Amino acid sequence: MGDRDGVSGWYPDERDHAGPEHLDAGYAAGYDAKTGLDVESALVHLRRHGLGPETTFVDLSCGTGLLAAAAAAEARRVVGVDVSPAMLEIARGRSEAVEWVEAGFLTYEHQGDPPQLVHSRNALHHLRDVWKGVALARVHDLLAPGGVLVLRDLVYDFEPREADSRIEEWLAGAAPTPAEGWTRGELEAHVRDEHSTFAWLLEPLLVHAGLEIVEREVGRGIYATYVCTRR
Numbered sequence: 245m246g247d248r249d250g251v252s253g254w255y256p257d258e259r260d261h262a263g264p265e266h267l268d269a270g271y272a273a274g275y276d277a278k279t280g281l282d283v284e285s286a287l288v289h290l291r292r293h294g295l296g297p298e299t300t301f302v303d304l305s306c307g308t309g310l311l312a313a314a315a316a317a318e319a320r321r322v323v324g325v326d327v328s329p330a331m332l333e334i335a336r337g338r339s340e341a342v343e344w345v346e347a348g349f350l351t352y353e354h355q356g357d358p359p360q361l362v363h364s365r366n367a368l369h370h371l372r373d374v375w376k377g378v379a380l381a382r383v384h385d386l387l388a389p390g391g392v393l394v395l396r397d398l399v400y401d402f403e404p405r406e407a408d409s410r411i412e413e414w415l416a417g418a419a420p421t422p423a424e425g426w427t428r429g430e431l432e433a434h435v436r437d438e439h440s441t442f443a444w445l446l447e448p449l450l451v452h453a454g455l456e457i458v459e460r461e462v463g464r465g466i467y468a469t470y471v472c473t474r475r
């Protein structure tokens with residue numbers, strides 16, 4: 245991904261949109277404590293959707309590789325993909341059982357057998373909607389027939405007129421310090437500068453990409469989990 249040769253000039257450089265903090269080694273070093281990922285329940289969920297000894301599993305936007313490394317113990321092959329060299333450096337130190345690849349939603353080229361299971365958590369919102377559409381079509385084409393995408397991201401599952409109250413309600417529960425989670429200032433920057441979109445815009449993008457939404461849950465109207473199968 246670092247090499248932009250061969251990429252059209254009108255394509256975004258995903259690193260420019262990855263959130264500057266994710267490219268920072270100090271931030272990456274403290275990321276595990278911040279992310280609030282319950283690895284065990286994420287694995288239970290992934291097992292329900294195909295993670296197992298015959299599975300090729302791709303974690304797109306794997307961050308520091310917490311989930312990919314844990315999944316490697318129970319999958320045939322695991323690939324962890326992220327645009328951030330800093331995040332991947334931590335990931336590489338965590339496990340040699342995972343193939344770590346520096347690439348993004350728009351550039352990852354999968355080698356070998358297609359994955360039955362693709363996962364992405366809290367990253368698609370780094371792309372504007374047009375590029376979310378392109379990214380989701382790429383995920384569709386990457387999946388093995390009948391394969392599953394588990395997409396977790398921050399979405400706005402409410403009406404535009406509710407935005408003020410719903411976003412304030414969300415921000416009221418922000419973490420007190422950056423080490424423990426996302427503070428109000430960080431969440432404000434997320435809403436202001438990043439590209440989380442309304443659930444009722446994201447869902448047609450999933451369907452249009454050729455994915456069928458078979459499960460949908462949106463915690464607190466923000467924290468979405470979609471389970472989608474390749475049609």
Ligand SMILES: C[S@@+](CC[C@H](N)C(=O)[O-])C[C@H]1O[C@@H](n2cnc3c(N)ncnc32)[C@H](O)[C@@H]1O
Nearest residue numbers: 258262266279305307327328348349365367370
């Ligand atoms: C909030 S972190 C989430 C990391 C991990 N998935 C987790 O749940 O802990 C967002 C991650 O997405 C990565 N990222 C941002 N834009 C990306 C893109 N276009 N393609 C792939 N990864 C991207 C960042 O480098 C960062 O590691």
